Amino acid sequence: MATFEPVLLRNVGVEGARTLKVYESRGGYQAVRKALGMSPDEVVEIVKEANLRGRGGAGFPAGVKWSFLPKDRTHTLLCVNADESEPPTFCNRVLMESDPHQLIEGTIISAYATQSQIAYIYMRGEFHEQFHILQKAIDEAYAAGYLGKNIFNGDFSLEIYIHRGAGAYVCGEETGLIESLEGKRGWPRIKPPFPAVEGLFRRPTVVNNVETLSCVPHIIERGADWFTGIGPSHSVGPKLFCISGPVNKPGCYEAAMGITVRELIERDDMGGGMAPGKRVKAVFPGGVSMGVLSAEELDMKMDFDDPRNYSLLGLGTAAAVVIDQDTDMRIVLRNMARFYGTESCGQCTQCREGTAWMHKIATRIAAGAGRLEDLDLLLETARNMGMMPGLSICGLSDGATYPIETIVKKFRSELEEAIRSQPAGRVDRVLQVLN
Amino acid sequence: MSWKTLDRNQQAVDPDAPPVLSDAIRDRIRSFFDRYETKRAVLLPALHIVQNTLGHVSWQAMAEIAELLEIHPSDVMNTISFYTHFWTHPKGEKVITVCRSITCEVMGGSAVLDELKQQLGVDEHGTTTDGRYSLVTEECLAGCDHGPCLLVNEKMHKCVKPEDVAKILADSGNDRLSMERSELFDVPAGTSEHALSASSSGDGNIDTTSDVREMRES
């Protein structure tokens, strides 16, 4: 394990790595030259062979997604998902601010493979520094002839535009992103049709995450076998892991998948252990939408499969936040419920109503006016919202149920204890204020 | 987003009022036209540009944007009401956006927010009466490795403790990025020369009311 050599983060901390000159001096823009010498389908094949699964949360293989594009299409559009809004995820930010050309190179190769003439980078509105950094890098690439008409003096032309969001979690969902790009509310679309068939401006569209695309140059350069040789067979390739909360070294780290949550927290080259005086109470290992682990479950492997064995939704964004023993789970519950309550776009009744009610119930519990039956009520609401596949237009609804359900199930005794020890008379007063 | 509502006798847009979008703003918006297949897709860039130059997107501005993009004013309304970043009434010169998501909360973000509310004398969505600051909260700002964090306009402040708040507020350059900027979107209104001189002459005593309170009362 200790021999893992960072790939995606190899330029982090290198002086001037944001500039084209330094990026190229470290081997940058070689992969794209190699790719442009192949046919687009060959590039798709290599990415397929590498089994590059999407890093944005769903884990769908990128090469397979690309091959869903209709063969007879004339226009194709590529959207780079840089919305990064899942708490507590920041690995895309690190990629964009430390190594913007890596993303641009990955975008060019992917655009060539999918024969896209325009790539839109949908970047959340809160990214200001990152916008300026990436836009500068794009300008440099244009000036070098790596973007624009007939790039690298060949036949292929590509424009890259950054499109800035304006504060909405659901715009990270691929069809919400597309609607937002079209100048509308970020309301996810009913699928099918999938974006590959009818997406942005009703054209065949590919949406991929920043980290997914940043892997592509390395796959082209070093080959699919190199990529599949890293990590367990179902979860291959280098992966970024975020860790935040009261650990000694919060940050973004790169490793093969299959490391455990405990390693991510404890290892000296990662989280570096808990901050002095802090103990782990709970961990959300994959972004909040995947659900929570108790302190007894830290042996969970961070890969695409193992989270299911711990009643979690999946690997998600592989961004872990540690909750320490001093934090009241009622506060965590309220934070989760508020997030989904305010971010639900409101199109699907069960998502809109369910998240709103869970928010109300969690607020009441956190304010010290909980009732024991509230816990079952939360579980029932969660079950009605997310457990029926296809009930909702997008995945936010499922994502909202997992944290609530796993908190209630895994921390029930703590919550019950807190509810039982609420001072008498408090309940009535809180209810008066809340109502 | 924070809203002021109109009563039904009020006129949203005065047909005789002079346009609020200058030619420069219109040109800047038009410069985005060839990026997209539809003019409507220029709406988000247009709203950013208008808000960055005029401070907020008024009803009048919405109507003019609609005309420029050849869409109905209600389409602009429809979109703008979805996104939290756009202000439909005047905001402070600088907007302080405090992260309220899980890492920041665990690391003590609520205490920072309380301190800000106290020192500014405003609630969430409130603006100080001297017009210097508006205060909002938002979900994860993707700076969790440095939580609790907050933005002052464009600038991210990391690992903020309640005792840092006074210092941050007193610093007139607290919203400026120390880096090369891309000129694609305008400098936010809060960093204009005028705003800078106004805020540096402040004596630190901020006399305030919250527009939330104002809205409730009216």
Ligand SMILES: Cc1cc2nc3c(=O)[nH]c(=O)nc-3n(C[C@H](O)[C@H](O)[C@H](O)COP(=O)(O)O)c2cc1C
């Ligand atoms: C509510 C919701 C929010 C999402 N937010 C993001 C996001 O911020 N960034 C991202 O890359 N993917 C996000 N996704 C996943 C995207 O829908 C999509 O699966 C992804 O961009 C595909 O790229 P990939 O295959 O490269 O992972 C979100 C999904 C949902 C349901």
Ligand code: SF4
């Ligand atoms: S599941 Fe929720 S967020 Fe997704 S489309 Fe339906 S209401 Fe909107």
Ligand code: FES
């Ligand atoms: S939780 Fe505050 S920045 Fe992510």
